[in-house]
């Protein structure tokens with residue numbers, strides 16, 4: 420401890436957590452609190468809008484009239500995918516770029532400026548959506564046109580979200596100059612560095628496409644080419660997904676360290692896996708354009724048959740090393756029976772762990788496998804624009820990223836506020852209910868997609884259409900189960916929101932030693948966060964994790980086969 424204190428330039432700028440030994444820069448603690456508070460409000464708004472959408476797509480309920488359905492759908496996408504995810508991300512990025520390396524954030528004032536830009540931008544865009552002036556859904560493809568203020572709001576938000584990426588770089592340079600850490604930076608800080616680099620590319624792409632579209636909405640530009648828009652929009656929107664993945668994996672490594680004292684099996688390999696996201700960044704974005712006439716056949720085929728696999732390699736590596744690190748740490752503690760004692764005896768009733776591990780499993784099995792298969796040109800044709808698509812990405816952004824953020828909140832909010840988690844019973848249920856509900860939504864939604872149920876459609880009975888069309892009773896039933904899942908998931912999110920907001924706004928003061936879920940004494944948690952590789956790792960010491968990975972692989976192969984089988988029979992004549 421004394422040595423760590425000695426490395427701090429101005430100890431009065433820091434509070435040292437008595438439970439973990441982590442040094443938290445005071446302005447960062449405030450920024451983390453305000454960003455999480457604001458992000459959770461966005462999740463609340465987005466969740467309510469999402470419930471409205473779900474209750475409309477539940478065939479027997481069919482709650483909203485068509486106009487409101489599309490308003491809610493646009494609002495839901497913007498509030499959760501843009502505002503909740505990115506405001507939360509920025510808050511925790513400030514934590515990861517300072518605390519593990521004992522650094523101070525460069526220019527906290529600019530961080531506050533970025534916060535206000537994001538908040539004002541989000542507010543303007545949301546108001547325009549709710550006024551019915553911007554019913555363009557989150558992708559806002561021309562020729563759909565919104566009120567100029569909507570684009571202005573999105574642009575302000577994007578600028579606000581770009582600034583923190585530069586603050587991450589500036590903080591690292593400053594920390595290096597001040598020598599706040601020795602050797603290479605810890606893995607978690609490295610993760611956020613990769614996040615920042617992707618963020619710069621992402622938000623610059625945002626400006627490249629949103630500024631002309633804004634001018635077009637004001638009548639200053641005559642035409643926006645829809646194909647060009649789609650190519651650049653997905654350069655932006657696919658990259659935002661990579662930002663999410665990098666951050667939620669950084670969270671996985673952190674929570675493995677906190678809960679189990681685990682270290683990555685091999686830090687260098689994990690770093691390389693992060694770097695792969697950078698190289699494969701734009702290869703992936705083509706999977707959004709597989710039915711676009713303006714993209715060449717060669718480009719699509721190269722991407723979807725070869726390059727797409729590079730992009731998922733990174734995730735596969737983390738998928739082994741995160742549980743592997745936990746397994747090794749647990750086995751060291753004596754949980755060596757069989758393949759899975761280490762996992763069975765993990766703290767499943769602690770929402771930090773349950774949220775984290777469910778996020779890992781659901782992201783891999785649902786989001787990952789459906790993503791890999793639908794990125795294949797031929798298979799994509801069978802599900803393009805169907806309900807399969809939102810079902811898939813709730814597997815990534817909801818049961819993957821959002822669930823990881825939920826789990827992480829239960830750790831970081833008590834840490835930075837020194838307040839006891841409020842309503843721990845609700846917190847405990849929230850991860851399971853959210854995971855279960857959103858998982859059901861994703862799985863059944865994918866099945867509905869296979870039956871041809873379209874995404875973003877207000878009424879699958881087509882009551883007011885010129886030509887009648889009937890979906891089977893089976894399709895209606897599957898949609899019903901999917902949307903019941905969505906509603907259940909909404910309750911999980913609500914429990915989380917109640918618990919975290921109450922903690923932030925008035926939790927009881929946390930006594931020393933009461934920070935939940937720490938595997939090891941203070942100094943060690945900090946030491947784990949500061950990095951390193953599992954010293955004992957030589958070869959096959961993690962049989963359980965290997966088996967988990969093999970199960971994923973077998974599942975993927977069977978699923979792939981089933982998709983091709985389906986493709987072969989889809990146009991069967993009976």
Ligand code: HEM
Nearest residue numbers: 466469473496499500556557809816817821874875905909
């Ligand atoms: C809180 C519980 C949630 C519920 C009840 C819910 C429900 C839904 C439903 C029913 C749809 C409509 C799909 C369609 O008709 O095509 C939808 C779309 C969507 N959801 Fe969610 N969702 C939830 C959470 C999330 C989260 C956490 C995210 C992102 C972080 C998210 C992102 C999206 C996006 C981007 C769309 C597509 C909007 C569009 O097509 O323009 N949702 N959601």
Ligand SMILES: [Cu+2]
Nearest residue numbers: 657660703704
């Ligand atoms: Cu993508």
